[in-house]
Amino acid sequence: MSLKTIQKIDAVVLILVLLLLAATGLCGLALWQEQTLASLASPTPQKITLQQLIASGPGDNIHVTVTQLRLGLDWIYEEKGDQWTRVWIPLYPDQNAELQREFHVIVRTSDAPDEASVERFCQQTELTGLVVNSIHQLRSPEIIVLEQAYPKIDPSQILVLDTSRKLLSPTTLALLWQLTIALPFAALATPLVWLIIRRWQMQNVAAPSATAARD
Helix, strand or coil, X not given: CCHHHHHHHHHHHHHHHHHHHHHHHHHHHHHHHHHHHHHHCCCCCEEEEHHHHHHHCCXXXXXXXXXCEEECCCCEEEEECCEEEEEEEEEEECCCHXXXXXXXXXXXXXXXXXXXXXXXXXXXXXXXXXXCCCCCCCCHHHHHHHHHHCCCCCHHHCEEEECCCCCCCHHHHHHHHHHHHHHHHHHHHHHXXXXXXXXXXXXXXXXXXXXXXXX
């Protein structure tokens, strides 16, 4: 193996280690989120009216089926290309919903890629999802848009109901634990193994050079 090849592998190993470290961070974040949700939610959703959810929160089970509601007509969305990747829709108690401009619960969904899909989504009279405030807070751009549309809202008091997010099965959660533990070991082992191989290869590169110099 030539010195130039060794140097190229050095760069590849460095990139691989950085990728493994990044993956470790992402898996750790995902594990924290999923573990938090699993500790606060039951696999079976509790049925609760929107008024009850506003008044008392989800209690000890953030997995809810919310009833007696109307979805607002003013929504905000995130898009990628021509598709809407995420839509935020205010929820109102079903009585006099069209007269209200203040809300306390907002739906987040990734299942409505365009306006027609959102309109169909808004025809529902009950929604099942996870109240994800324990792992998600409204981000600044979303807060700005919401405050412009609804000046009276207090973003810190808004409950976020995610209808697209599902609880992981115990098996999947265990696999995520294993992956989160394995990745940092891989990030540590990769350069160590390469250093051993590299040292041996450098000795092989140096030996012919020394022989040639003596000749």
